[in-house]
Amino acid sequence: MLEGYRGKALEFLSSHNVDVGDLIELQKDGLSIKGVVMPSYSKEDDIIVIKLDNGYNIGVSISGISNFKLVEKKRQNIQVSKGEQKPLKEKSEVKIISTGGTIVSKVEYETGAVRPALTTEEIINFMPEINEIAKIDAEVLFSILSENMKPEYWIKIAESAKKALDEGNLGVVIAHGTDTMAYTASALAFSFKSLTGPIVLVGSQRSSDRPSSDSPINLYSAILVAKNSPFAEVTINMHGESSDTYTLVHRGVKVRKMHTSRRDAFQSINDIPLAKVFWKEKEIKLLRDDYIKRKEENALDAKFDTRVFLLKYYPGINPEIIEYLISSGIRGIIVEGTGLGHTSTEFVDYFKKATKDGVFIGMTSQCLFGRVNMNVYTTGRLLQESGVTPLEDMLPETALVKLMWVLAHESDLDKIRSLMLTNFVGEINYRHVPEYFPRWFHDGIRLQ
Amino acid sequence: MLEGYRGKALEFLSSHNVDVGDLIELQKDGLSIKGVVMPSYSKEDDIIVIKLDNGYNIGVSISGISNFKLVEKKRQNIQVSKGEQKPLKEKSEVKIISTGGTIVSKVEYETGAVRPALTTEEIINFMPEINEIAKIDAEVLFSILSENMKPEYWIKIAESAKKALDEGNLGVVIAHGTDTMAYTASALAFSFKSLTGPIVLVGSQRSSDRPSSDSPINLYSAILVAKNSPFAEVTINMHGESSDTYTLVHRGVKVRKMHTSRRDAFQSINDIPLAKVFWKEKEIKLLRDDYIKRKEENALDAKFDTRVFLLKYYPGINPEIIEYLISSGIRGIIVEGTGLGHTSTEFVDYFKKATKDGVFIGMTSQCLFGRVNMNVYTTGRLLQESGVTPLEDMLPETALVKLMWVLAHESDLDKIRSLMLTNFVGEINYRHVPEYFPRWFHDGIRLQ
Structure with missing residues (x-):
């Protein structure tokens, strides 16, 4: 599949029997370029995007290319299980279902804009320590920016999550764009009558290319929660404050993205979070005991009328x-x-x-x-x-x-x-306490 | 005018030449009742609402009334200047323009619901200390709940405010329902090219019948600001925290009602307030110095296209x-x-x-x-x-x-x-600091 390619570049690659993921070599302007063909999000239709060994992506116009060579078909170490599941050698404990978004995105070399990346392998590479806390399996369900999320996709995510739990995973992590993450969390929450383990949505506010990225910590912490938490609810796990001390596990129906760019943008409204995760200490600190516990089976009923x-x-x-x-x-x-x-x-x-x-x-x-x-x-x-x-x-x-x-x-x-008006999963909170209302800053600020 | 009366009660009062505000006396079920006729918001058309000397309102069905007597026509000490202005004996410093809302509302005796009250005199009666801080003039512009506020009313409010400032008042206080107060504040802010003094919108989250009412303090503090503040901006002045320590003066274009019922519901977003008012100490503490100063004249340009x-x-x-x-x-x-x-x-x-x-x-x-x-x-x-x-x-x-x-x-x-994209009155803030984002509570709460 030549994702994103059009026109001349599509024609060129097809004629050389090259797919995304294949290793190629070519010469241009006296330079020798070798790398893996990446999906194109270029506005130009004559650009091939190539990932070099040093990790950088470059765009090469096909005009003036010489000595083009297919070195190796798609590398087999990039495991992308699209829909169908490969039999696992070792039973996994946590399944990561990737739907797209910044947590699995890369900066588009040409324009500086961010686009969704492809493989969950890329995610896991961010933080090898993940292997120390859980046996992981990963699946790319789709690769879309969350502003394009739709109710029909919610159903697919719910079905994938159910399958993963039914197969014996202790919990599911869903990598998701932050824009509509809270909507998806609500949709999943209402769709499950019971769950054997938590479904933890996780995203990131800064792409993984940036030093300040929250991707690795959020993901690590989400896996910790998916495997070990006593609650079996649909939750969102994101940075709790602007430093890297802890993440918060919010009830999916009581959380909102409250800032366009801060890493601690997600905050519970009219409620407190279920837990605080000190990821360095691998500690999940429960903030309440009125959570929904892990059940014997996963009962799914995901239907939505968008009228x-x-x-x-x-x-x-x-x-x-x-x-x-x-x-x-x-x-x-x-x-x-x-x-x-x-x-x-x-x-x-x-x-x-x-x-x-x-x-x-x-x-x-x-x-x-x-x-x-x-x-x-x-x-x-x-x-x-x-x-x-x-x-x-x-x-x-x-x-x-x-x-x-x-x-x-x-x-x-x-x-x-x-x-x-029936309270299914905590979406209605009958008792409010003053602490739910955050504290605003009411003093002067001296700007330089 | 027999505001709110219909059917039998309207007929009854008209036939006795009784208006709202008149003192009456009657007998019913062996009891003698004396009081002032209030406007009716009763669902029944046979009820007369009477304010007793003890301040309570009662509803009396006309059936079975005997010895009905008009004791005194509308008391002249209730000054209601509707539209037309009486010549003032003493030049006022602050003009209070009342538009309705909880700050000028009363609990409807019959149903427990709150309805707008009539006179600004009623407001001033809440807090006689007001006379110590400024010479006041008051005008009832209209008496509507703010959810019924419309762009055409914004223009009337703007014109009244301009008139009051042109007449030499140092500032204007606008009593307004809290529901759409921030919309009105924005509308006024964009309508004035320059102002000789501040326009301070003020409301209350708890009606004046309740011990926890924020009406008197908010109003007192708003008058303090209208008269004394160095800035000539359209602002909202409401409780700063849930106790009675201080109110906050928010820039009208950067504030939002962030809670359905808390007294400190109004908070600045992506900005800090202009000032903090310690009303007991009569102190306006400026939180910044980049405010718009008092100008020589009031330039009004209030037009709105609602398409x-x-x-x-x-x-x-x-x-x-x-x-x-x-x-x-x-x-x-x-x-x-x-x-x-x-x-x-x-x-x-x-x-x-x-x-x-x-x-x-x-x-x-x-x-x-x-x-x-x-x-x-x-x-x-x-x-x-x-x-x-x-x-x-x-x-x-x-x-x-x-x-x-x-x-x-x-x-x-x-x-x-x-x-x-032109920044007229601070509606765009080009520099953000982390303090703008409020602090959420991230610990456990033990509920009894």
């Missing part, structure tokens, strides 16, 4: 959007209301009509922290009378994914409401 | 929403993308078409914290090529309001882009 919409309210929004959504076939709307769960009262009639038509309208808050309460103000009461369901302290994103799952299982509006 | 949309991206969203928005006449879209500013690549062609049609597409991040950077990943670069404008570290809500303002002033897409 939903996430509507963020703002002053001046035209309520006719509701009519459009319904006419386009939407079956449920999660509203990100203001404050305790409000929209303008102009929406009342639209919501009334929608719920009369069997469309679910659920209310969350754009404040993110805290719980909606639609009994305090007149507006909230009016909205409830129009059929809107207040969704407790659920994150808007979690509520949306939950609704996709619920709608794939129920069509009766009362039952949908009841399921949305 | 915009705030689109929050999520996995599985159908990109056809873009086509609908454009067909409905939308001129600009603020995308709340994932991570550094992404959507799935499925959106690329839709954005390309939109920008070709002159529709502005701006990118912010649903992470809220941090800056978008669309040069790091292939997706970001593709989106930029399709015409999407990365909006630095602007909050999605601020970017949306700014876009409404910009679209009301420009129609050329290049000029719109350029204005959106």
Whole structure:
């Protein structure tokens, strides 16, 4: 497969019977170049991307190439099991399922942009110490940036994870882009009725080419958790603070990416993490004991109806959007209301009509922290009378994914409401403590 | 005016020539009841709401009332200047413009729900100490819950504020519901080219009937700031922490309601507040010196085009929403993308078409914290090529309001882009420090 190649370069490589992964040799401008053909993400269609022995990737235009030679077909030490599983010589304890994202990405030599890499071998190479803590097996399920993740992929990830656990792995690590990692975590969390071990999503905010990369530590720590933790939940494991002291294991339904670039971007909202991992000491410190324990079997029920919409309210929004959504076939709307769960009262009639038509309208808050309460103000009461369901302290994103799952299982509006308010995996936290709200910096900063 | 009354109660009061504010007396079920007629927010149409001398409101059904008597027409000490201004005996220093919200609300006796109250006199009564710090004038501009706030009201608020400053007030305090307070603050901030004094929005998270109400302190502190602060910016002044030690003055374009119910819900994002107010000590502690100073005149330019949309991206969203928005006449879209500013690549062609049609597409991040950077990943670069404008570290809500303002002033897409990236009042912060990211609690909590 010549991934990413088009036009002249594709033609050139095909005509030489060369695939991605093959070792080639060529001469150009008096230089001799030898290396492995890499997938192309070049904008130009005449560039071959070659990984040199020193680890660098270069791009070579095919014009003026001489003495092109296929030295060796795809190196067999790059194990890429795509879908089908090779029989393992030694039973693995933790399975790493790679879906793409920065944790498995490389900088595109030509433009400096980051693109997904190919093999989990590359990941494991980051940190050979991994072999000391668990017997690993790895699978590249797909190689996409997480902004392109879709509900249909969630199902594939869930199935792969189930298979890995059914085969006796103690836990599963899922390498995933950070952009939509929390959505995937929620999707997996609602899909599993029971788990024999944890599913630990892990990503990185800095690519592995950078000295400040969080890839190796996050991955190492995720493997530690997958193998040893007593909880069998879908979790996200990422840096806990900006230094390298510990990672945090967040409940997948209670976590959000809260910063575009910090390594400790993932933080629990309206909850505390399940555990803190001191990776150097190989210590998993549990922060609570109300986790879901490892069960005897893995029960999967992954179905999603994407006929939903996430509507963020703002002053001046035209309520006719509701009519459009319904006419386009939407079956449920999660509203990100203001404050305790409000929209303008102009929406009342639209919501009334929608719920009369069997469309679910659920209310969350754009404040993110805290719980909606639609009994305090007149507006909230009016909205409830129009059929809107207040969704407790659920994150808007979690509520949306939950609704996709619920709608794939129920069509009766009362039952949908009841399921949305059923606490399946800790997505609703009935008891809040002041510590959930982070502490902001309230002093002066002297900028140079 | 018999605000809120309908049906039988309206008929009854009208026939007795009774208005809201009038002192009445009646007998019912053997009891003698005397009090002031309050506006009705009762769902029943036969209830008269009466404020007793002890301050409590009660609801009395008209059936069975005997000996009804109008004791005194509307008490003249309730000064409600609606729109028109009474000539002041003494020149005021701070003008309080009341728009509604919890800070001026009362609990609805009948249902326990909160409704907007009527007079600013009621507000000032909360805290007589206010008279010690500034000469006050008050105006009820409107009385709406802030979830019903609209761009057309922003203009009225801006005009009132300008009038108050032009008349020589040192600063303006705007009592506002907290739900959409940050949107209004942004709108006012973009509307004023220059200000002679600060505009301080203030609200409360707990109604004044509750012992834990933050109304009096927030209001007192806002008046202190309006009169004495050296900056002439549009700001939000609310509790800084959950106790009553200090309030914080946030730049209006860099603040968000981050909790549904906490008193310190308002926090600066990607910035630090302008000042910390130790109200007991009457001390305004400046946290920075890069504020906008008081100017010679008030220059107002408040226009908003509401043909915009705030689109929050999520996995599985159908990109056809873009086509609908454009067909409905939308001129600009603020995308709340994932991570550094992404959507799935499925959106690329839709954005390309939109920008070709002159529709502005701006990118912010649903992470809220941090800056978008669309040069790091292939997706970001593709989106930029399709015409999407990365909006630095602007909050999605601020970017949306700014876009409404910009679209009301420009129609050329290049000029719109350029204005959106012009830093008018600190909505873009080019330098970030680690302190901007709050500290989450990462330890165990023992729940009883």
